[in-house]
Amino acid sequence: MPVIETQNLSHTYSPGTPFVKEAITDISVKIEKGDLLGIIGHTGSGKSTLVQHFNGLLRPTSGKVFLNGRDIWEKPKKIREVRFKVGLVFQYPEHQLFEETTYKDIAFGPSNMGLDADEIDRRVRLAARFVGLKDELLKKSPFELSGGEKRRAAIAGVMAMQPDVLILDEPTAGLDPRGRDTILGQISEYQQENGTTVVLVSHSMEDIAKTAKKVLVMKRGAVAMYGETAEVFSRAGELEAIGLAVPAVTRIFMQLRARGFEVGENAYTVRQAFERLLPLLRKGGAGGA
Amino acid sequence: MRDIALGQYFPGNSFLHRMDPRVKMVLTFLYIFAVFIPRNWVGLCGAVAFLAIAVLLSKLPVKLVLKSIKPVIPLVLITSALNIFYVSEGTAVFEWWVIHITTKGLITASFIAIRIICLIAGSSLLTYTTSPTTLTDALERLLSPLKIVRLDVHELAMMMTIALRFIPTLIEETDKIMSAQKARGADLESGGPMQRIRALVPIVVPLFVSSFRRASDLATAMECRCYRGGMGRTRMKQMKMRAADILSAAVVLAVIAALFALNFFIRPVL
Numbered sequence: 001m002p003v004i005e006t007q008n009l010s011h012t013y014s015p016g017t018p019f020v021k022e023a024i025t026d027i028s029v030k031i032e033k034g035d036l037l038g039i040i041g042h043t044g045s046g047k048s049t050l051v052q053h054f055n056g057l058l059r060p061t062s063g064k065v066f067l068n069g070r071d072i073w074e075k076p077k078k079i080r081e082v083r084f085k086v087g088l089v090f091q092y093p094e095h096q097l098f099e100e101t102t103y104k105d106i107a108f109g110p111s112n113m114g115l116d117a118d119e120i121d122r123r124v125r126l127a128a129r130f131v132g133l134k135d136e137l138l139k140k141s142p143f144e145l146s147g148g149e150k151r152r153a154a155i156a157g158v159m160a161m162q163p164d165v166l167i168l169d170e171p172t173a174g175l176d177p178r179g180r181d182t183i184l185g186q187i188s189e190y191q192q193e194n195g196t197t198v199v200l201v202s203h204s205m206e207d208i209a210k211t212a213k214k215v216l217v218m219k220r221g222a223v224a225m226y227g228e229t230a231e232v233f234s235r236a237g238e239l240e241a242i243g244l245a246v247p248a249v250t251r252i253f254m255q256l257r258a259r260g261f262e263v264g265e266n267a268y269t270v271r272q273a274f275e276r277l278l279p280l281l282r283k284g285g286a287g288g289a
Numbered sequence: 290m291r292d293i294a295l296g297q298y299f300p301g302n303s304f305l306h307r308m309d310p311r312v313k314m315v316l317t318f319l320y321i322f323a324v325f326i327p328r329n330w331v332g333l334c335g336a337v338a339f340l341a342i343a344v345l346l347s348k349l350p351v352k353l354v355l356k357s358i359k360p361v362i363p364l365v366l367i368t369s370a371l372n373i374f375y376v377s378e379g380t381a382v383f384e385w386w387v388i389h390i391t392t393k394g395l396i397t398a399s400f401i402a403i404r405i406i407c408l409i410a411g412s413s414l415l416t417y418t419t420s421p422t423t424l425t426d427a428l429e430r431l432l433s434p435l436k437i438v439r440l441d442v443h444e445l446a447m448m449m450t451i452a453l454r455f456i457p458t459l460i461e462e463t464d465k466i467m468s469a470q471k472a473r474g475a476d477l478e479s480g481g482p483m484q485r486i487r488a489l490v491p492i493v494v495p496l497f498v499s500s501f502r503r504a505s506d507l508a509t510a511m512e513c514r515c516y517r518g519g520m521g522r523t524r525m526k527q528m529k530m531r532a533a534d535i536l537s538a539a540v541v542l543a544v545i546a547a548l549f550a551l552n553f554f555i556r557p558v559l
Binding site: 055057073080083084087088089090093095097098108109112113143156158161231 | 365435462465466468469470471472473474475490495498499521
């Protein structure tokens with residue numbers, strides 16, 4: 001049974017006004033338990049709108065959302081429970097920090113769940129460890145942390161709720177390459193260690209290629225492609241037609257093939273490219289091509 | 290939160306949109322004054338007709354103008370009701386216990402209702418056809434004589450412009466922060482008054498922090514472009530009075546004169 005499923009999900013903003021906008025149209029997708037899914041698309045393609053339906057922040061204009069097989073809007077009063085099971089980290093989550101200490105801020109989610117003090121403490125420390133925040137930082141005000149640390153503290157605040165599904169909307173936006181790699185690495189690690197379902201929203205092909213196992217490509221509020229990462233990236237031509245820049249390595253592979261090199265399948269991470277090009281180079285070296 | 294129509298500018302290119310904002314502003318004030326002149330039905334109908342023509346000239350959807358009246362409906366109803374029940378002159382049409390409803394009361398009530406509606410619709414026509422920044426620019430120019438009494442009109446107008454400019458941004462920001470905290474299980478809808486106030490802390494604190502951040506960013510950006518207040522500052526878009534503006538002013542003044550004249554020639558009902 002998929003952990004999250006949508007059926008013919010559509011959402012329209014400001015219906016009945018001059019500013020009416022249909023953000024997503026007729027989306028039916030299934031997200032399996034334990035997946036590490038990347039959602040990719042242009043700005044305005046409906047990625048954020050879609051994920052805000054997964055935890056019931058937005059109510060579908062039409063269609064349904066199921067969590068573990070149950071319609072989340074069956075009992076609208078119980079929607080908070082859904083939000084504890086599906087944790088959503090917003091874009092620029094550091095803007096939501098408000099407590100006196102980082103520790104208290106991370107504890108905000110778990111305390112809203114009504115857990116006892118010991119359990120909250122355990123979860124806060126575990127989450128802080130996952131994102132690599134040291135104990136002395138937890139005592140500081142969140143406003144004293146550096147940009148990257150703030151971001152990680154905010155992510156820890158959602159991780160500490162230990163949701164079944166963790167959704168991160170553009171978690172690497174505005175970070176330097178090192179900060180980006182750190183956070184993506186921590187997310188993968190968290191996913192592997194807990195077997196949590198993770199949904200990663202991004203418009204960076206590189207980020208998705210590096211991290212996700214499956215990819216969902218969105219185009220103008222609808223699903224354009226959905227499948228294993230390798231499969232989606234093998235259709236590099238179609239991706240470029242949608243206007244999504246494929247990773248630089250993939251582009252190199254496409255160009256090499258166009259010039260008659262037998263490079264095989266498209267690579268989408270540097271690691272893969274290395275493994276595929278090395279034998280070719282060795283052969284080339286021997287043959288003098 | 291998104292649906293609040295603050296600074297409700299509705300872009301367009303009609304006669305009213307192109308008018309000099311200073312003239313438009315003064316004429317709107319004059320019109321508000323004018324709806325209180327008529328003391329007979331002909332004059333009042335004239336004031337309503339003038340507004341109707343202005344709405345047509347603005348090419349705005351009529352529905353939009355009607356929507357602007359919606360928030361004042363309770364006020365209209367209350368003032369009308371007070372007039373119906375308290376005016377005791379004139380012939381009675383309905384009497385029961387302490388309630389006397391008279392013709393005079395009904396007339397007064399409908400005059401007041403129509404006046405309030407014209408007043409609101411007329412002033413919203415100004416805000417619909419003029420962007421908030423243009424409006425404050427016009428205000429700055431109109432108030433510039435106050436410089437003599439050492440009032441820094443430019444600074445005042447700049448503050449208003451910035452405040453207006455950031456209202457939609459702040460609404461959007463509030464929306465985002467509320468969603469983010471709800472995603473962390475914040476409960477904003479239940480509990481007693483104290484609990485609800487406490488529930489606002491996770492929203493108000495980040496909002497303050499981001500407002501200060503924005504303010505300092507904006508100050509830096511303004512300084513980078515060498516902003517040094519109003520002294521010797523020139524404008525890219527000069528406000529110009531054209532023949533059409535003078536004509537409109539003449540029409541409005543003529544309407545006001547006519548309304549006054551009608552009060553003399555037609556027997557007042559009020």
